[in-house]
Amino acid sequence: MNRRIRALLIDLSGTLHVGADPIAGAARAIQRLRDHKIPFRFCSNTSKESTNDLLKRLRDAGFIVHEDELFTSLNAMKRLLTERGIKRPLLLLSPSALDDFKDLSDEDNSAQDHDAVVVGLAPNSFTYNTLNQAFRILSSSNGQRPIPLLTTHRARYVRSSSGELSLGPGPFVTTLEVGVGDGCKAEIVGKPARAFFEVCLRDLGVGRKRDISDEDGQRDGEELKADHVAIIGDDIEADLGGGALELGLNRILVKTGKYRKGDEMKAGITPPDSVYESIAEIVDALLEEKGKSM
Incomplete structure (x- = not known):
């Protein structure tokens, strides 16, 4: 040490x-x-649950955690959107995580004037139709300032409570980058x-x-x-x-x-x-x- x-x-x-x-x-x-x-x-x-849900889960598990000690990628994302004046993001977030974005959330995510695409760990959002919607938004700059692609993180995989590995948001972020092309690169906020x-x-x-x-x-x-x-x-x-x-x-x-033998090498x-x-x-x-x- x-x-x-x-x-x-x-x-x-x-x-x-x-x-x-x-x-x-x-x-x-x-x-x-x-x-x-x-x-x-x-x-x-952690971007699959709201700050309140995360605090409750940690406390239920026996941890003493004060809210002012907790810094999450969702908090950072909310702060960045506010600082940049982004008001109509397409939010590819879980229902729990959306609680932290109530003032920005479009309930049916159907608006055509989105000014950013935000990706978190949201398994139910990673469908062809939703990713295609994100692709179209990111491809719609028409020579103007590019629509930003923002992600809470781009981990390739996560480990579930069952012990199994599952896809993280990273591969889906990469899909959007490759699909849009033209130098599209996600900004990691967490x-x-x-x-x-x-x-x-x-x-x-x-x-x-x-x-x-x-x-x-x-x-x-x-x-x-x-x-x-x-x-x-x-x-x-x-x-x-x-x-x-x-x-x-x-x-x-x-x-x-998620550690696997040999990760450090x-x-x-x-x-x-x-x-x-x-x-x-x-x-x-x-x-x-x-x-x-x-």
């Missing part, structure tokens, strides 16, 4: 839970972080986009002097830097790639969730800084390094 690590960004699905089932030792690991005042934020690409991580880091206090009022109670006045922060996840690409590398975060892969992938069996093992190592082990 890197002794410089002082704060954590923690993935949810596959790292803390799989479906409705908590991963063994994960709830206690989070509580130990709280007990020892280790700052952390939850950062998730992990591993650098902008997403930067929002999480700012909330943790990266770049701010530490004092007694801070979460970890340190008086040393040392500035919390990006390389003092570790990102923990089960997906070497979607959790630990992109912005995590650009920002110099410590990248820790867990062998739970894939060709063309920057290996993680460390690999652990589970988040419980990571917290054990972190607290032992800091001399705080219970």
